[in-house]
């Protein structure tokens with residue numbers, strides 16, 4: 001159980017960290033000041049979630065390691081996030097739609113996890129879940145605004161949908177460790193989350209006047225540590241300082 | 251030296267303020283959760299406001315500094331996940347200090363509109379859900395035209 005949970009919390013942490021890092025790249029590049037602040041605020045929350053999950057994961061390892069060790073001293077093949085969270089930030093429409101997909105996923109994920117039989121996981125999920133509500137209110141409103149505004153905005157968000165749609169099924173992938181945790185009431189049931197996600201996202205895409213792509217390559221591999229080349233570049237930048245100056249602190 | 255009482259330590263820690271809102275103490279913010287005293291060492295439990303709040307590091311350093319200034323050498327601080335913080339944990343005193351500082355305190359259950367901390371008008375508009383820090387949104391008063399921070403309701 002301990003080993004399963006340590007692996008699972010790493011997937012949660014890696015997903016939140018890579019999302020947070022991509023959003024942080026918007027710092028100073030947002031379309032206007034308030035949005036710049038919003039993007040980095042959401043980033044900070046996600047990095048906070050990653051920190052809580054890394055602390056849990058690190059405490060369960062033998063010997064115990066710190067959250068920083070896990071974030072900064074593992075290579076790409078040791079990361080367990082789904083591919084969608086490591087994709088480059090793209091334009092604002094792409095970032096917004098990706099954020100919306102992840103926010104809806106996180107909403108149902110943390111809602112279910114808040115009733116986990118594992119007390120610490122439940123507490124962290126409650127905390128994260130409260131913050132995700134704000135994230136979703138923002139990304140949902142922006143998806144609608146972009147989709148129903150100028151031709152340029154609409155074309156860009158439709159392009160983002162075409163590019164991103166087949167990365168979303170990977171969010172609901174599970175492995176044997178996760179399935180054991182779900183059976184034990186520790187992790188949520190991902191099939192249920194997938195249903196909830198589809199029931200919310202698909203009608204909303206229609207409301208936005210967006211067309212779901214019919215066929216494409218369906219992403220997979222993150223759970224096994226098989227990533228896109230983008231993750232390596234992200235880690236090279238993110239991990240440079242702790243690797244160049246081991247043990248340094250602010 | 252005799253161990254100081256819990257009440258004494260609570261009082262000392264009144265000096266530790268939120269670095270982002272330097273008029274409100276960590277007790278009034280609701281994040282100071284517990285104190286244990288044993289043989290001259292003190293252990294303090296705090297909970298984070300927002301999970302990514304960078305002020306938590308400064309707050310931990312400040313707690314240590316204040317207690318060490320009162321002669322306590324052994325200070326340990328736990329950042330706990332429970333209880334989960336929400337804005338109802340902010341004390342009445344905390345809300346009042348916030349308002350006096352120019353930040354509108356979070357809405358309570360029976361309130362519907364955010365009042366301007368400058369002139370008290372409830373004719374206010376949200377400019378951005380995300381303000382200068384994770385806990386604040388940006389508002390503008392339509393009566394006195396001043397922009398102000400609103401401490402978001404989080405429950």
Ligand SMILES: [Zn+2]
Pocket residue numbers: 366367368369370371391392393394395396
């Ligand atoms: Zn006013």
